[in-house]
Amino acid sequence: xxxxLAEDHDLYGPVIDPPGAEPRFDRVEDPAAVRLEAAIPYNxxxxxxFPQAERIMSYTYDRAARRAEIVRDDHVRxxxxxxxxxxxxxxxxxxxxxFLGQEFVDEVYRDHRKKLFVVANxxxxxxxxxxxxxxxxxxxxxxxxxxxxxxxxxDYLFEAGSVKGEVLARxxxxxxxxxxxxxxxxxxxxxxxxxxxxxxxxxxxxxSRVMNRVTTGFVSNDIWEYIGDQCFECGACSFVCPTxxxxxxxxxxxxSGQTDRLRSWDSCSYEGYTxxxxxxxxxxxxxxRRNKRFFCKLSYSxxxxxxxxxxxxxxxxVRVCPGxxxxxxxxxxxxxxxxxxxxx
Amino acid sequence: xSTHSGVCNFCGTGCGHLLHVDDGAVKGVFASPGxxxxxxxxxxxxxxxxxLLATEDRIFAPLIRRNxxxxxxxxxxxxxxxxxxxxxxxxxxxxxxxxxRASNEDNYLLAKLARTVFRSPNIGLAxxxxxxxxxxxxxxxxxxxxxxxxxxxxxxxxxxxxxxxDIARLNPIVGSEIHLAARxxxxxxxxxxxxxxxxxxxxxxxxxxxxxxxxxxAAVAKVMVERGWEDxxxxxxxxxxxxxxxxxxxxxxxxxxxxxxGLTAAEVEDLARRLxxxxxxxxxxxxxxxxxxxxxxxxxxxxxxxxxxxxxxxCGVNPVTGICNIVGSYDVGAGPRFLPGYRRAEGPAAGxxxxxxxxxxxxxxxxxxxxxxxxxxxxxxxxxxxxxxxVLVGAFNTPFLEFAHVVLPAATYAETDGTYxxxxxxxxxxxxxxxxxxxxxPAWRIYADLAAKLGAAWDYASAEDVMKxxxxxxxxxxxxxxxxxxxxxxxxxxxxxxxxxxxxxxSVDDLPGPLKFVGGPAxxxxxxxxxDYPFLLMAGKANYFWHRNNxxxxxxxxxxxxxxxxxxxxxxxxxxxxxxxxxxxxxDRSAVNVVSAGGSMRVAVRVSEDVKPGTAYxxxxxxxxxxxxxxxxGFSLDEDQDSxxxxxxxxx
Numbered sequence: 001x002x003x004x005l006a007e008d009h010d011l012y013g014p015v016i017d018p019p020g021a022e023p024r025f026d027r028v029e030d031p032a033a034v035r036l037e038a039a040i041p042y043n044x045x046x047x048x049x050f051p052q053a054e055r056i057m058s059y060t061y062d063r064a065a066r067r068a069e070i071v072r073d074d075h076v077r078x079x080x081x082x083x084x085x086x087x088x089x090x091x092x093x094x095x096x097x098x099f100l101g102q103e104f105v106d107e108v109y110r111d112h113r114k115k116l117f118v119v120a121n122x123x124x125x126x127x128x129x130x131x132x133x134x135x136x137x138x139x140x141x142x143x144x145x146x147x148x149x150x151x152x153x154x155d156y157l158f159e160a161g162s163v164k165g166e167v168l169a170r171x172x173x174x175x176x177x178x179x180x181x182x183x184x185x186x187x188x189x190x191x192x193x194x195x196x197x198x199x200x201x202x203x204x205x206x207x208s209r210v211m212n213r214v215t216t217g218f219v220s221n222d223i224w225e226y227i228g229d230q231c232f233e234c235g236a237c238s239f240v241c242p243t244x245x246x247x248x249x250x251x252x253x254x255x256s257g258q259t260d261r262l263r264s265w266d267s268c269s270y271e272g273y274t275x276x277x278x279x280x281x282x283x284x285x286x287x288x289r290r291n292k293r294f295f296c297k298l299s300y301s302x303x304x305x306x307x308x309x310x311x312x313x314x315x316x317x318v319r320v321c322p323g324x325x326x327x328x329x330x331x332x333x334x335x336x337x338x339x340x341x342x343x344x
Numbered sequence: 345x346s347t348h349s350g351v352c353n354f355c356g357t358g359c360g361h362l363l364h365v366d367d368g369a370v371k372g373v374f375a376s377p378g379x380x381x382x383x384x385x386x387x388x389x390x391x392x393x394x395x396l397l398a399t400e401d402r403i404f405a406p407l408i409r410r411n412x413x414x415x416x417x418x419x420x421x422x423x424x425x426x427x428x429x430x431x432x433x434x435x436x437x438x439x440x441x442x443x444x445r446a447s448n449e450d451n452y453l454l455a456k457l458a459r460t461v462f463r464s465p466n467i468g469l470a471x472x473x474x475x476x477x478x479x480x481x482x483x484x485x486x487x488x489x490x491x492x493x494x495x496x497x498x499x500x501x502x503x504x505x506x507x508x509x510d511i512a513r514l515n516p517i518v519g520s521e522i523h524l525a526a527r528x529x530x531x532x533x534x535x536x537x538x539x540x541x542x543x544x545x546x547x548x549x550x551x552x553x554x555x556x557x558x559x560x561x562a563a564v565a566k567v568m569v570e571r572g573w574e575d576x577x578x579x580x581x582x583x584x585x586x587x588x589x590x591x592x593x594x595x596x597x598x599x600x601x602x603x604x605x606g607l608t609a610a611e612v613e614d615l616a617r618r619l620x621x622x623x624x625x626x627x628x629x630x631x632x633x634x635x636x637x638x639x640x641x642x643x644x645x646x647x648x649x650x651x652x653x654x655x656x657x658x659c660g661v662n663p664v665t666g667i668c669n670i671v672g673s674y675d676v677g678a679g680p681r682f683l684p685g686y687r688r689a690e691g692p693a694a695g696x697x698x699x700x701x702x703x704x705x706x707x708x709x710x711x712x713x714x715x716x717x718x719x720x721x722x723x724x725x726x727x728x729x730x731x732x733x734x735v736l737v738g739a740f741n742t743p744f745l746e747f748a749h750v751v752l753p754a755a756t757y758a759e760t761d762g763t764y765x766x767x768x769x770x771x772x773x774x775x776x777x778x779x780x781x782x783x784x785x786p787a788w789r790i791y792a793d794l795a796a797k798l799g800a801a802w803d804y805a806s807a808e809d810v811m812k813x814x815x816x817x818x819x820x821x822x823x824x825x826x827x828x829x830x831x832x833x834x835x836x837x838x839x840x841x842x843x844x845x846x847x848x849x850x851s852v853d854d855l856p857g858p859l860k861f862v863g864g865p866a867x868x869x870x871x872x873x874x875x876d877y878p879f880l881l882m883a884g885k886a887n888y889f890w891h892r893n894n895x896x897x898x899x900x901x902x903x904x905x906x907x908x909x910x911x912x913x914x915x916x917x918x919x920x921x922x923x924x925x926x927x928x929x930x931x932d933r934s935a936v937n938v939v940s941a942g943g944s945m946r947v948a949v950r951v952s953e954d955v956k957p958g959t960a961y962x963x964x965x966x967x968x969x970x971x972x973x974x975x976x977x978g979f980s981l982d983e984d985q986d987s988x989x990x991x992x993x994x995x996x
Contacts, residue, residue, distance in 0.1 A: 017345055022377040022384075024362070027346045042377040042384060052364070052372035053394060229544050230523065232516045233905075234387045236375065250900045255400045264395070264900065270388065272904040279911050320375060322385050322520030324527050 001119070001147075001158075001172060002031035002082055009080035009117055012048050014038040025081075036083050036149070039127045040314055044242040045088050046095060048081050049112035052239075053264040056108045060258045071258075080117040084145070086138030087130070087314040089120045091242020093144045094306040098245045102305060108263065117164060120145035122185075124192050126200035129315030131328060133196050134207045137312040140189040150185050157185055203315050203328035207298065210334045211309060215300040221287070223333055228287030230323030235267030237293065237326070240316035243306065246273070268292050294330055349376060351764060351772040351834075352390040353445060353757045354890075356632060356665030357495075357515045358766025359386050360833060363394065363758065365777050370397040370758055379833050381495045381768070387516035388902055389890065395899040397758050397778075401741045404781050407751035414751060419785065419793070426750040427797035429711070429733040430462065436708040439466035439698040442678035443716035443738075444632065444667040445895075446787060447762030448771070449810040450754075451669070451678035453791040453802075454715060459677075461800045465689060468697025469679045471719050473885070474635010475670050476681055478663040481641040485862045486654065486661075486850055489686050490671055493626050493660015494836070494848040495768040498522055500658035503531040503622035505615075507644060508557065509630035510540035514886050515664050515767070522628065531618060535560060537882055538961055539954040550615065553606035554880045554959050555871035555988035557636070561643040562864055563601040564616045566593040568650055571613075573620035575652025582655070582852050585861035589646055592864050604870035606956070619651045624658030631663030631767075632670040634886035639865030646861050654859060655852035665767040666886065672765030675821065675837070676814055685818040702727050713737070715754075715787060717744045720892040721964075737787050742894045753784045760786035761807035763829065765837070769847070772834035773826055873958070877990035881918070881938065881960045883974060888963040909963075917950035919961040920993070925951050928993045935996035938962070938973070940989050945973035946996050960993065 005011060013034035014023045023038035025045045059070040084092065099109035123130075123139035132138030141148045146165040150157040158174055160166040177184075213219060238244040248266035251259050266273055269289055275281040283289045296302045297310035311327055318326030347362040360379025364372035373394045377384035406422035407414040417425070430438065440458040442451050458464050483489035498504070498521040512519035523545050526532035534543035535550045535557070543549040552560055568574055569590055579586045602609055619625055627644055629636050636644070645654075645661045653659045665671055670679075677684035680697045689695065701709040702724040711733040720743065722728065728747050736748040739756045757764075759780035765771045780786075785793075788810055792802045804810050808826045815821045820837035823844050829835060835846035847854075871880055890896045891906040909917070918938055920928070930936050932951040937944050938960070947962070955961050964974070 015345065024347065024374070024377075029345075043374050047364075047372065053398070229541070232387065232512055232520060234385070234516060235391055235901075236386065239374075239391060248901065252400075255404075262900075266901065270901065270905050271908040272901075275908070275911070319377070320384055322387070322516055323523060 001168070002034050002080075004168065004172060005080040005082070005117060005119070006031050009078045011080050011082065012045070013082035014041045034082050036121055036151075038083070040085060040087070040129065040316070042240075042316070042319075044091060044240055044314070044316065045081055045084055046091065046242055048079055049116055050095060050109060050245065053262060054108070055260045056263050058254070058258045058260045076111045076115055078115040078117070079112075080119065082119040083121045084118060084141075085121055085123050086141045087132045087312040088242050089118070089141050089144055090132075090137035090308070090312045091314070092118065094243040094308070094310065094312070095245055096144070097306050118145045118147070120148040122148055122150040122189070124151050124188055126192065126196050127315075128200060128202045129319060130196070130200045130313060131203045131205050131315060132313035133193055133200075134205050135309050135311045135313035137308075139192040140185070150188055152184060152188060157181055159185075203313075203318055203326070205313075205328035205331040206335060207309065207311065207331055209338065210331045211298045211300065213334060213338055214295060214298040219291070219334055220337065223337055224287040224291045226333065227290045227325050227330060228285065230325050231269060231286050231290055232322040233269055233271070233286060234322055235269050236320040236322070237317040238267035238269060239265055240320045242312055242314060242316075243297070243310050268296070290325070297327065347374065348775070348777050350758070350774050350777065351668075352386065352393060353668050353764070353774070354389045354393065355387075355515050356667055356670060356767035357382065357517045358668060358764065358770060358772055359390055359517050361386060361390060361393070363397075363777055368778055370394050370778060381521075381770070382517050385517050385520060388905055389896070392899050392901045395901065396895055397756060399740070399898040401898050402739055402781065403741055403745075403751055403753035404784065406753060407748075409749045414745065414748070419752070419783070422750055422752055423790070423793050423797055426713075426735045426752070427794050429749070430713060430735060431798060433711040433733070436466065436696060436701055437710040438462060438464050439468065439696065439701050439709055439712050440464065441698045441712060441714040441717065442467060442469050442673055443718070444469055444471050444670040444673055445718065446669060446673075446715055447757065447760075447764055447774075447807070448669065448672040448676050448814060449762050449807045450715070450787040450791070451673045452676035452684070452810060452814050453788045453795075453804075454713075455676060455678040455684065457791045457795050458713075461795045461798050465693050465695030466697065466701065467678060467680060467695055468699055469670070469673050470717060471633055471667055471889075472670060472673075472679065473633065474637070475631045475663065475665060475674065476679060477638040478629075478631045478635060478641050479674055479682070479686070481638060481645055481862050482661065482663075483686060485642075485645050485649070485860050487856065488850050489674070489682075490769050491660060491662040491664075491767055492654060492850040493658075493662050493768075495521060497658050497660075497849060498626065499525050499528065501525060501530055501624050501626040502658065503533070503618060503625040505619070505625065505627045506532070506534045506536070506542050506546070507627055507629040508536050508636065509628060509634075509664060510538070510542065510887050511628060511630070511664065512541040512545075514630055514633070514666050518628070518664055518767075531622065533615065533618070537956070537959065538884070548614075550607055550611050551956055553604065553870075553956065554882045556605040557640050558643055558865060558868050559601045559870060560605040560607055560612070561640065561647055562593070562596055562868060563598055563605060563607070563612045564619070565643065565647045565650060566596055566598050566601070567613050568616040568620050568647070569593050570598075571616065573616060574650040575620065578652035579650065582855070582859055583649060583861065584858040585863070586650065589650070589861040589863065596868075601868070604868075619647070619653065622651075622653065624656060625651065625653040626658065626660045626662055628662045628664055630886055631665055633666030633889045634884070635663070642862040643864045646864065649859055649861060655850050655855070657849070660849055663767070666889065668766065669764040671767060671769060672763070672771070675765055675818055684814070685820065714744075717742065718894045720894055722747075737790055740895055740898060744894075752790050753781075754787040754790060755780035755784050759784070761826075762786075763811060769836045770834045771821070771824055771829060771837060771839070773829040775830075871988040871990060873990050877940065877992050879924075879958060879960050879991050879993055881940070881962060881989045881991045882955075883962050883964055883987050883989065885964045913948045913950060916947040916962070918947050918993070919950050919952040919955050921953055921955060921957050922951050924957055924960075925949055929995045930993075937994045937996045938991050939994060940973075940991045943973050960991070
């Protein structure tokens, strides 16, 4: 399947390179290098359609004539992203809703997205860092894919989720799985969920209770200061998060004489992120920036643009944080406060 | 694949990263989860190194100054011109300034060029305050002139003492390791004059009076020995010189030491007890961008030695370098005072650094070859302008070009092979990932070309060849090869026949002789306030160092972040407590004159509870502050990190 996709797409998927390394999403030339069985790759797949740094247009300005000539960048190639686990797939849906589902439609993202073929890989077991069952984003992929694969013994159940998926199925000559397939997929999903207690041990996070608390705003400032003290202001949580979409635009004069407009990842953990002209900064202290992040993910009023919670339970922020303030820890701190109040 | 493993080129932590290369250019960076030390973390700088590598604000062609203007030339013409001009000078007329960010290969050949071709011992290293002192003390005391512990063992330390450094900002991932160790139960104690982020995260912050670190360390050592808490078994079997150290301590007055330090007797005693009783303990201090003076390092080392916290797992006295290859520069002989392999440069081999030569008035210096020179603040600008021949080798465009007569563009670290040695002695290989701009050469090749012009035919076909030469001359590198470096995430020196896999940390079972007490400083003057100058002003270099670093200006996000404070306080700031500000009659953002015996400056007030009452803090990065206020007084930030000036504050 990967080989077929590779014929007319740039292929991306989880790879383990060199052998023994941690899995990561990367471009692959050889379809055999895609490792579907790999654990959650360290980096999120969003860079495929929302690159870390991207030139979105360039222009030359004729000062005398007072006229700018603008060239939209048309560099987007068809890409196939194989091996998206349910959490990352849900992240993709959040980005779709953010960039395409609001009043302003992001043309650059839309261009990437339309040329993307998505092959999801429903999880049959959790990894230690997972908590998608807490964020209703797995382990089985539900929607938004062109193809979904579910490992069933030696085979994979292949589900087409779109016309593109159906076309691929016919091209590969796949045979119908029969009437029991849906029930089989459901059983596999239940078996996966049942394994969370024993195997997904690192990040149990009872998010729903905390979402309620964060939404209604009753989290004391002490907690945010406790979290803020531990923030190293590195931005990593935003960069590894499958749903984070904040970006910075910068115009850079190129040697050739034109000016390039660059879009690059940004992070609300940075002090300069919300600073405005006139130097007013509504979130200057670090604790205010931290509470913004968790409101964005957990508060109903901010996450409703995603039509679901803003966290997908992938556990990456926990691993990458130099402090100890990944999602599951923050949820724990807030829950402790709720519990303390309950005891009073 | 389009992502390739490499090592960050900013600070001395040397985190692993993955560079995303597409279409011959670096387009992104990601943290490398497999790196044994950084384990998938990066700081704001590391997360944006791709912005630096993508910049077109570079030097693309060799330049020669003619009739006051820099004009393009060929490498051959520029190198010939530079060689001919530089060779006119001798003795203290000529000096070389190496870059702490350049590779071992670059710096080894620069040092070789200076010493063997120009026959000049005058080599210095930019942004290197204090590391030489730390190396000196640790060499004398432990035979290992760098971090005694290993960063990978931080999680095994039972007690961690952070001395002075705002480590969470200087080397964030080292700060992270320390913080996570504390969250897992390690006792974290900060000893500093300012309440830094790591101090806020510490179980105990021992809040020192400015300029009294030596007093505090001496007091703790004295109490430890007076109470008999020192590790006698260890001292008896593994060390030499303890009796002399005891006598030194006995001659000190505990009461006045404690009083000067601003700590309570209970705090001093508590630290002594904990340090002596901890199963393992590490000390961290900044070295390089900002460093402790020799006396402080000596006392810290002797204190840890007395407590038996040297040479075991989870132990160490650990200078943390702020720039990626300060340690390597010293290893290969490009730092002042040491030849390659840490042979002390003595007699005619002991040269003077460009900084020392320029500080003399009049200066004998007439010519210099300078690499990179990232630090924007130029002291002695007038004297540098008077130089007859200044040759600059570097990759990035820099305002320093205005001083140069010949400019030779170099490749960036992603455009050439090279090794860099981080603060825990880990030699790491960065492979070339992209091509340099057309015709641009790596710095090591430029030095070889200069040597060739002057009749010295070196034979290095590649950076790897240079490493072979380094391995042959530097004993601690003798078993290092590119192949071995590439197999894992580098090797920590000493890496020789006895330690083919490298050496994570100093180990008591592996010592050629006893560990030696180095001895404390003879005098311990405490900064004094007076009626005229009732405040103690701390001038801090490390926190905002990267703000005044030229390469940071080539980025977007880090540049924005380092600028954050400057936008709020465009003319600089002095931190005061709210109570002190009220007493002076000023408030946040209002102007104040800071007056010392040697001069005054006008800055804005920044109210902060991170300084002690009666003290003030000024970051060195503000425009005219260094050449103006600080240098005018004869005060030099080249001294210890805890540099202190008595001042008074007047509402402006």
